[in-house]
Amino acid sequence: MLMKLLAAVVVVCILIEANNGAPVEEIEEGVHTAQVIRTKRATCDLLSVQAFGASVGHSACAAHCLAMRGGRKGGYCSSKGVCICRF
Numbered sequence: 001m002l003m004k005l006l007a008a009v010v011v012v013c014i015l016i017e018a019n020n021g022a023p024v025e026e027i028e029e030g031v032h033t034a035q036v037i038r039t040k041r042a043t044c045d046l047l048s049v050q051a052f053g054a055s056v057g058h059s060a061c062a063a064h065c066l067a068m069r070g071g072r073k074g075g076y077c078s079s080k081g082v083c084i085c086r087f
């Protein structure tokens with residue numbers, strides 16, 4: 001049972017990463033670009049788990065920023081739950 005659950009979690013994670021790596025469709029004029037904001041918020045909102053005084057959200061945001069191209073040097077979660085990357 002545990003192995004099936006672990007396999008399901010791994011498959012879901014792979015599908016999420018494949019979706020994030022997909023090319024962005026051209027944005028039509030007049031369409032709100034809230035999609036970009038949601039992906040930045042997902043790192044801080046969904047992973048904002050606190051245990052023993054430590055927050056996973058800031059670490060996940062920093063890892064997200066380090067993985068991006070462009071020489072980013074980590075990041076942090078703002079008070080509004082948005083991942084802010086440092087340059």
